[in-house]
């Protein structure tokens with residue numbers, strides 16, 4: 255089987271997806287990503303963040319959504335260091351950090367993202383470390399979000 259992961263960078267999981275396959279619930283996220291902005295859906299009734307987006311609020315069962323721009327900074331909530339490649343051709347990127355980050359601006363109504371954390375010393379990553387979003391512009395449609403230590 256032939257694969258084409260493109261140019262590989264140690265610590266960076268490649269953007270395998272080239273299309274967002276967005277629908278009405280996710281298009282605003284991808285539109286903002288193309289502009290290097292992080293937005294998240296917030297229930298217009300009760301204020302709960304609904305990330306990933308959902309048709310109905312899990313808290314109050316209403317449909318309304320307000321898209322809120324977030325600062326793009328976050329705190330590492332959990333992480334793992336991936337040392338074994340998911341595919342033999344991905345060996346050059348290992349080890350890399352896959353983590354869950356808690357997004358600033360969503361405290362009390364928490365929104366977290368599962369992301370690749372890049373530009374880090376994988377042996378010294380800690381829960382609680384501060385990170386910021388960075389987008390890789392894959393093409394006109396797709397911009398992949400990742401996080402890196404706050405500079």
Ligand SMILES: [Zn+2]
Nearest residue numbers: 297300311314
């Ligand atoms: Zn709600």
